[in-house]
Structure formats: C-alpha cells, structure tokens
Amino acid sequence: xxxxxxxxxxxxxxxxxxxxxxxxxxxxxxxxxxxxxxxxxxxxxxxxxxxxxxxxxxxxxxxxxxxxxxxxxxxxxxxxxxxxxxxxxxxxxxxxxxxxxxxxxxxxxxxxxxxxxxxxxxxxxxxxxxxxxxxxxxxxxxxxxxxxxxxxxxxxxxxxxxxxxxxxxxxxxxxxxxxxxxxxxxxxxxxxxxxxxxxxxxxxxxxxxxxxxxxxxxxxxxxxxxxxxxxxxxxxxxxxxxxxxxxxxxxxxxxxxxxxxxxxxxxxxxxxxxxxxxxxxxxxxxxxxxxxxxxxx
Amino acid sequence: xxxxxxxxxxxxxxxxxxxxxxxxxxxxxxxxxxxxxxxxxxxxxxxxxxxxxxxxxxxxxxxxxxxxxxxxxxxxxxxxxxxxxxxxxxxxxxxxxxxxxxxxxxxxxxxxxxxxxxxxxxxxxxxxxxxxxxxxxxxxxxxxxxxxxxxxxxxx
Numbered sequence: 001x002x003x004x005x006x007x008x009x010x011x012x013x014x015x016x017x018x019x020x021x022x023x024x025x026x027x028x029x030x031x032x033x034x035x036x037x038x039x040x041x042x043x044x045x046x047x048x049x050x051x052x053x054x055x056x057x058x059x060x061x062x063x064x065x066x067x068x069x070x071x072x073x074x075x076x077x078x079x080x081x082x083x084x085x086x087x088x089x090x091x092x093x094x095x096x097x098x099x100x101x102x103x104x105x106x107x108x109x110x111x112x113x114x115x116x117x118x119x120x121x122x123x124x125x126x127x128x129x130x131x132x133x134x135x136x137x138x139x140x141x142x143x144x145x146x147x148x149x150x151x152x153x154x155x156x157x158x159x160x161x162x163x164x165x166x167x168x169x170x171x172x173x174x175x176x177x178x179x180x181x182x183x184x185x186x187x188x189x190x191x192x193x194x195x196x197x198x199x200x201x202x203x204x205x206x207x208x209x210x211x212x213x214x215x216x217x218x219x220x221x222x223x224x225x226x227x228x229x230x231x232x233x234x235x236x237x238x239x240x241x242x243x244x245x246x247x248x249x250x251x252x253x254x255x256x257x258x259x260x261x262x263x264x265x266x267x268x269x270x271x272x273x274x275x276x277x278x279x280x281x282x283x284x285x286x287x288x289x290x291x292x293x294x295x296x297x
Numbered sequence: 298x299x300x301x302x303x304x305x306x307x308x309x310x311x312x313x314x315x316x317x318x319x320x321x322x323x324x325x326x327x328x329x330x331x332x333x334x335x336x337x338x339x340x341x342x343x344x345x346x347x348x349x350x351x352x353x354x355x356x357x358x359x360x361x362x363x364x365x366x367x368x369x370x371x372x373x374x375x376x377x378x379x380x381x382x383x384x385x386x387x388x389x390x391x392x393x394x395x396x397x398x399x400x401x402x403x404x405x406x407x408x409x410x411x412x413x414x415x416x417x418x419x420x421x422x423x424x425x426x427x428x429x430x431x432x433x434x435x436x437x438x439x440x441x442x443x444x445x446x447x448x449x450x451x452x453x
Contacts, residue, residue, distance in 0.1 A: 045388070112422050201425055206428045207366060287388070
C-alpha cells in the first residue's frame with residue numbers, strides 16, 4: 001500500500017513538472033513566507049503549482065524531511081482555493097504519504113486599507129505522521145515526533161482550521177499577522193496558534209532592462225510562528241515557537257524559489273528547520289480548461 | 298485506502314490537465330480575433346477615485362527610465378488579461394481608450410492599488426509604489442502623440 005502511495009506521489013510530481021514546462025511563462029510576484037500568509041490572493045484564473053520541503057532536526061530521535069505539493073487556483077479576485085498533498089521521510093525509518101488539505105481564502109473588503117483582512121478556512125485529512133509544520137498550533141512540541149512512522153500513521157486526523165489574516169503594506173514593507181484556531185473533529189478542544197511576518201523587496205523600483213539578478217526580484221523578510229495552547233489551557237505553556245529568516249527569488253522565467261532557515265526558540269521546538277520551495281504560475285489556466293470543455297472562445 | 302484513492306485521483310487529474318494543456322498550446326496558433334468591445338460603463342470605476350487620490354502627481358513623471366520599466370512590468374503582470382499591446386481581451390478591457398488616457402496619473406495609481414476586486418481586477422498593491430507609478434507612466438504613454446518614442450522596451 002505504501003508503495004502505491006509513493007508511486008502516486010511520484011507520478012503527481014512528474015506530471016506536475018510536465019505541466020510546469022508546458023505553458024508560457026509568467027512573472028510571479030510572490031511573498032517569501034512559508035507559514036505566514038499575506039492578503040494577496042492568486043490572480044483570477046491562474047494556477048500556481050508549488051513544491052516545498054522541510055528538513056527538521058530531532059532531539060532523541062531521527063531527523064526528517066517533510067515535503068508537500070500545492071495547487072493554488074485563483075477562483076475570483078476575492079477567493080483563492082488550494083489543494084495540498086503531504087508526505088515525509090524520517091531517516092532510518094520510512095517514507096509515508098501523510099494526507100491532503102483543502103484550503104480557501106476569502107477577501108471580504110473591496111478596496112485596499114491600512115489593514116486588510118482575509119478569512120481562511122481549511123479542511124485537513126491527514127495521519128499522525130504529518131510533519132510538514134505548515135503551522136504552529138496548540139501544544140504541538142518536538143517530542144510528538146518521537147513516535148515511529150508505522151505507529152503514528154495509524155492515527156487518522158480530520159481537522160478544520162480557521163485563520164484571520166491581517167496584512168498591511170507600507171513603504172514597500174509587508175507586515176502580516178495570522179491568528180489560527182484549529183479543531184480536530186474527533187472531539188478535541190479548539191487549539192490556537194499564530195504567525196507573524198515582515199518582508200520587503202530588496203529594491204522598490206523596477207529596472208528598465210530585463211534581468212534575473214536585479215534586486216527587485218528578491219524579497220527578503222522574517223517570519224515567526226508557534227502555538228498558543230488550547231481552549232482549556234491557553235497560553236505559551238508547553239508550546240513550540242520558531243523564528244525564520246525567509247528569502248524569495250522571483251525569476252523572469254516565471255519560477256519562484258524560496259528558502260528559509262528556521263530556529264526553535266524554546267526547548268519544545270525543533271532546533272533547526274531548513275525549508276526550501278519552488279513554484280510556477282500558469283496564467284489563464286481556468287479559461288484554458290473552460291474552452292476545452294466548450295466554454296467561450 | 299482513502300489516501301491511496303486520493304493520490305491516484307490527483308495523479309489522473311494531473312495527467313488529464315497536461316493533455317488538455319498540450320492541446321491548448323496547439324489551438325493558440327489560430328489567428329488572433331479582434332479585441333472585444335466593452336460597455337463604456339466598465340471604465341466608470343475610474344470615476345470612483347477619491348479627490349485626494351486623483352490629484353496625486355506621479356513622482357516618476359520625469360524619470361527617463363519609467364516608461365521602459367513600466368512596459369516590462371505591464372508585460373509581466375497585465376498583458377495576460379489586457380493584451381500584449383493593451384488592446385483588451387475577453388478577460389479585461391482595452392486601455393488605449395480616452396477614459397484611461399485622460400484619467401489623471403493619480404486615478405490610475407489608485408485603481409492599480411485597489412483593483413476592482415468584484416470585477417476580476419486584482420489588487421496590485423503587492424507591487425511596490427514606485428513600480429505602480431512606473432506602470433502608470435507606461436499606460437499614459439500608450440495614448441500619447443508620439444507612441445513610437447515611448448513604445449515598450451524591445452525584448453532582448
């Protein structure tokens with residue numbers, strides 16, 4: 001069964017690569033965050049295919065490499081939908097498919113304001129071996145990951161996650177604050193978490209020449225995230241927290257590369273998380289599909 | 298079992314999509330149809346710019362590189378919907394029209410910043426302010442008396 005899952009995942013990755021190489025390039029202006037979200041949604045009709053990796057160290061256990069693919073679609077200018085497939089490899093243990101997520105982000109306000117809210121709703125269907133650390137929530141701590149993959153994947157998790165994203169852009173800087181509330185549907189209490197981010201392009205003016213290494217193509221910043229306990233025990237007690245410098249490079253060819261080194265801020269956190277990612281945007285994906293199914297030319 | 302089914306479903310979907318995209322690439326070779334006509338009311342969004350925003354001057358008005366930089370930005374972010382020469386497409390209106398060309402730089406900057414979210418135009422405040430002003434310079438250059446002198450920068 002595991003080999004079928006691996007095969008399916010591998011197949012998805014290869015086919016994604018095929019997809020990525022097929023369409024004409026478009027320049028993406030992506031933020032550098034891995035965990036935090038800003039208020040910018042995917043452009044309507046565009047599909048962004050993303051691959052991300054997280055290498056994490058583990059005290060008293062085996063280090064791991066978690067990975068996930070994202071398919072992000074701009075349904076309208078105020079609604080973005082996203083589908084994730086997650087997996088992980090634990091060194092000296094095994095590689096497992098850990099589940100999928102279905103995420104939606106909604107922008108309630110028509111215009112740009114000093115603070116721009118976005119509502120986030122996500123359904124997660126994953127197993128206990130999930131290690132992508134896409135958010136910090138509740139009392140998640142490093143020692144949770146000491147369980148072997150074979151044991152951890154027996155636990156099935158159906159979770160609803162809600163976020164309020166408050167983001168501002170000022171003088172080229174983006175500041176974002178995400179508040180998270182997550183509920184495991186198997187009668188667990190609400191858990192809470194946060195993510196904060198700040199980022200800025202290395203140059204604000206665009207160059208009059210086409211270039212790959214121009215400073216305006218790089219966006220640097222920092223993000224911080226962690227858990228805030230649960231409904232019965234709200235606060236910082238028994239929670240993990242991370243601080244991570246982040247960097248994105250938006251290439252004129254349409255690719256975006258991201259890298260981040262995260263550092264655990266307390267003894268409950270993994271000491272070090274190395275993340276990297278690559279993404280590519282397909283413009284006009286929605287209208288392509290629509291026309292192929294008989295939509296307007 | 299459900300996980301396997303989900304992974305296989307996604308793989309199959311991806312295969313279908315890649316085939317569709319390949320077909321679509323071939324269909325792109327068809328001659329380009331004339332730009333669609335728009336209800337003039339679509340430009341009414343420009344009238345919604347507040348007075349203060351409308352009166353803002355372009356700080357890059359005298360920057361000699363602004364039009365060329367704006368042309369590259371337009372190609373990267375706007376041409377997909379508005380057309381390579383801003384001639385308009387099925388998705389978004391023509392920008393070489395008097396409503397746009399007579400609008401003040403501040404009005405165009407305001408529209409870029411806020412988008413028209415309910416009518417598919419995204420918010421472009423993720424582009425830093427100077428880049429939005431560069432785009433405004435380019436847009437204003439489209440309807441100028443000597444467009445050849447301020448045409449988009451040639452591709453290398």
